[in-house]
Amino acid sequence: DGGITQSPKYLFRKEGQNVTLSCEQNLNHDAMYWYRQDPGQGLRLIYYSQIVNDFQKGDIAEGYSVSREKKESFPLTVTSAQKNPTAFYLCASSIDSQYSNQPQHFGDGTRLSIL
Amino acid sequence: GNSVTQMEGPVTLSEEAFLTINCTYTATGYPSLFWYVQYPGEGLQLLLKATKADDKGSNKGFEATYRKETTSFHLEKGSVQVSDSAVYFCALRGSAGGTSYGKLTFGQGTILTVHP
Numbered sequence: 001d002g003g004i005t006q007s008p009k010y011l012f013r014k015e016g017q018n019v020t021l022s023c024e025q026n027l028n029h030d031a032m033y034w035y036r037q038d039p040g041q042g043l044r045l046i047y048y049s050q051i052v053n054d055f056q057k058g059d060i061a062e063g064y065s066v067s068r069e070k071k072e073s074f075p076l077t078v079t080s081a082q083k084n085p086t087a088f089y090l091c092a093s094s095i096d097s098q099y100s101n102q103p104q105h106f107g108d109g110t111r112l113s114i115l
Numbered sequence: 116g117n118s119v120t121q122m123e124g125p126v127t128l129s130e131e132a133f134l135t136i137n138c139t140y141t142a143t144g145y146p147s148l149f150w151y152v153q154y155p156g157e158g159l160q161l162l163l164k165a166t167k168a169d170d171k172g173s174n175k176g177f178e179a180t181y182r183k184e185t186t187s188f189h190l191e192k193g194s195v196q197v198s199d200s201a202v203y204f205c206a207l208r209g210s211a212g213g214t215s216y217g218k219l220t221f222g223q224g225t226i227l228t229v230h231p
Contacts, residue, residue, distance in 0.1 A: 004158075006158075033219075040223065040224075041223055041224070042119075042204060042221035042222055042223045042224055043159075043204070043219075043221045045218060045219070048218070058218070090158055090159065092159075092219075101147045101164070101166035101208070103149055103161045103164055104161075104219055105161070106151075106158035106159040106160070107158050108156075108157050108158045109156075109157070109158045
């Protein structure tokens with residue numbers, strides 16, 4: 001079955017440590033996205049990528065970094081510069097961001113907590 | 116910029132009750148509108164969508180109509196079930212030519228709890 005796989009499901013970070021969240025899709029989608037979800041709030045866009053080797057900052061990119069070396073993969077690194085990283089992180093993909101009527105498909109998320 | 120406002124929750128209903136979750140938006144041009152559902156501990160699933168004015172999206176008994184004149188996309192279901200308990204998100208995707216082109220803007224989510 002095609003879909004988006006995020007790993008791990010739960011992740012713990014120590015102070016001053018970088019961690020990387022994995023996102024893989026086998027839907028052959030061009031565009032991929034990372035969102036952050038906090039309790040009682042909607043999703044906020046961190047980074048997005050429309051094609052391989054290209055990505056743009058979203059609304060809350062500070063303290064995060066991404067890469068897009070392969071079409072299928074869009075890992076997110078939460079750096080030590082992100083002072084409040086505890087949240088639920090969701091990865092999404094869509095066929096082509098040029099067509100606004102195409103929905104985004106989401107993975108099951110990674111919950112990051114600070115030790 | 117674009118924005119989405121959902122009715123505040125949580126919403127608590129008895130099984131077989133009628134559900135309405137209000138959603139209004141602000142956007143330039145002609146955005147596409149979506150409702151997503153999130154079950155506990157999971158990601159978001161697309162529930163329904165509408166891409167132009169007066170379109171009605173429907174799925175699993177849920178419906179929403181794209182009303183450009185009132186900039187609304189309210190979610191309705193005639194008879195809810197316990198299994199409908201989840202968080203519901205209204206979202207819009209900017210139309211071509213705008214600064215928010217291609218991005219999803221979400222409302223804050225509405226928690227629905229249905230009791231037997």
